[in-house]
Amino acid sequence: MVETRHQTRLLTLLRDEGPMSRVELGERLELPRARVSAEVIRLAEVGLVETAGPSASRGGRRSTLVRLGGALRVLSVDVGATSVGVALTDASCEVLAHTIEDCDVRQGPHGVLKRVAELAEGIRHESPGRLIGVGIGLPGPVSFAEGMAVAPPIMPGWDRFSVRDHLGGLLGCPVTVDNDVNSMALGERHAGVARSTDDLVFVKIGTGIGCGIVLGGKVYRGVAGTAGDIGHIRLDDYGPTCSCGEVGCLEAYFSGAALARDGLTLARSGRSTFLAEVVAERGAITAQDVGRAAAAGDFGAVNLIRDGGRRLGQVVASLVSFVNPGMVVIGGGVAQLGHQLLAEIRSSVYRRSLPLATGNLPIVLSELGDTAGVIGAAWSATDRAFTLSS
Numbered sequence: 001m002v003e004t005r006h007q008t009r010l011l012t013l014l015r016d017e018g019p020m021s022r023v024e025l026g027e028r029l030e031l032p033r034a035r036v037s038a039e040v041i042r043l044a045e046v047g048l049v050e051t052a053g054p055s056a057s058r059g060g061r062r063s064t065l066v067r068l069g070g071a072l073r074v075l076s077v078d079v080g081a082t083s084v085g086v087a088l089t090d091a092s093c094e095v096l097a098h099t100i101e102d103c104d105v106r107q108g109p110h111g112v113l114k115r116v117a118e119l120a121e122g123i124r125h126e127s128p129g130r131l132i133g134v135g136i137g138l139p140g141p142v143s144f145a146e147g148m149a150v151a152p153p154i155m156p157g158w159d160r161f162s163v164r165d166h167l168g169g170l171l172g173c174p175v176t177v178d179n180d181v182n183s184m185a186l187g188e189r190h191a192g193v194a195r196s197t198d199d200l201v202f203v204k205i206g207t208g209i210g211c212g213i214v215l216g217g218k219v220y221r222g223v224a225g226t227a228g229d230i231g232h233i234r235l236d237d238y239g240p241t242c243s244c245g246e247v248g249c250l251e252a253y254f255s256g257a258a259l260a261r262d263g264l265t266l267a268r269s270g271r272s273t274f275l276a277e278v279v280a281e282r283g284a285i286t287a288q289d290v291g292r293a294a295a296a297g298d299f300g301a302v303n304l305i306r307d308g309g310r311r312l313g314q315v316v317a318s319l320v321s322f323v324n325p326g327m328v329v330i331g332g333g334v335a336q337l338g339h340q341l342l343a344e345i346r347s348s349v350y351r352r353s354l355p356l357a358t359g360n361l362p363i364v365l366s367e368l369g370d371t372a373g374v375i376g377a378a379w380s381a382t383d384r385a386f387t388l389s390s
Contacts, residue, residue: 169288179225
């Protein structure tokens with residue numbers, strides 16, 4: 001058990017910080033050099049680590065660097081409400097290949113996961129290697145310990161379906177299942193704009209709204225895995241009906257689905273010429289159409305974004321006061337509305353939260369976009385794989 005713990009820490013350190021000499025590993029792990037050498041030999045024998053040339057000189061003879069095995073591979077999956085992304089990474093979670101396609105999560109788990117397995121089979125040929133784990137993010141409440149979604153509002157047929165066991169059977173390796181927003185928060189924490197920020201809040205605005213909370217460098221999931229479910233915080237007892245069945249939720253006011261609904265209303269009422277032309281051409285409105293209308297200066301669309309940003313800012317301000325994060329990152333498809341949306345969120349947060357909490361608080365847009373979720377899912381998968389493999 002002690003050996004396993006040391007090996008897991010060694011593998012995690014190499015993933016997080018790159019190749020190191022045995023001397024550096026010993027210093028960071030607080031282990032004698034002989035013990036580090038023995039652990040490295042054991043891990044090299046099973047292909048988890050390998051040598052990587054000489055280290056920088058520290059005086060005297062130069063040490064040999066140790067790195068994670070170059071043939072190790074991780075599959076990472078980001079299931080959204082209307083799309084699915086599959087990526088192949090190395091053991092350091094660097095993306096080697098990535099593909100995204102439209103996919104309706106309402107098809108149910110069998111259809112979606114079958115397609116995931118097909119995409120995974122295709123993408124593995126782009127960079128062959130030894131698959132050590134799979135990470136998958138789902139757009140709904142997830143029991144992290146059980147590896148399944150629990151009563152997800154927009155995922156009919158997924159309730160308590162064992163995604164971990166089913167996908168593990170299809171792909172033949174350990175699977176880690178998490179909420180998609182938690183995966184995106186991890187991705188930003190380790191490879192994005194929030195790199196090395198130990199305490200952060202990540203807000204995803206897509207078909208729905210969710211929040212990933214990272215405290216002390218680790219995702220905070222709560223007792224049942226539902227921490228960060230801000231989309232269903234009620235703002236008004238007499239507001240619009242939400243997908244969860246309640247009324248007045250944040251998600252019912254401002255999300256991809258809500259923007260599309262309100263944009264259609266603008267078009268039909270004649271208050272947006274731009275959107276009326278879109279409806280005449282296609283018969284429907286998307287959140288992206290509202291964004292394009294706002295960028296073109298359409299008054300009604302601009303007001304939709306401002307009102308939504310203000311409402312979201314109210315909720316984020318409460319999070320800032322409660323959690324006191326070092327950074328707030330805004331991501332997801334609707335975040336592509338850009339700085340007009342960001343300005344409204346910032347204004348609400350800075351106005352409503354205590355100056356001590358917001359004095360040095362960056363509120364920024366995600367830099368990773370579609371890759372945030374797959375990087376974060378890969379991070380969770382390697383955590384599990386290193387524990388099981390050691």
